[in-house]
Amino acid sequence: MSSTERSSGIGTAVMQWVMHVAAPATGATLVQLTSDAARVDAHRFYTRLGFVDSHVGFKYAV
Structure with a gap:
């Protein structure tokens, strides 16, 4: 999201829809995401x- 769109509420609305509508509608019991450190x-x-840190990821470039 661009800096001009931050704090507009769009991201919160989308994520709340995913967490409270889309995930339950599909039977999902967990919403998990990855984000660069x-x-x-x-x-x-x-x-x-309400997301909590759950793990550390590792990558190996070949």
Whole structure:
């Protein structure tokens, strides 16, 4: 999302729809996402929505 669109409520509305409408409608019991470690603002956003840190990912480039 561009900096001009941040804090407009769009991201929150979309994520709440996913968490409270789409996921339950499909029978999902968990919504999981990945986010680059450098995206500190995004992490604050996800935490504010109720997401919790769950694991650390690893990559190996060949």
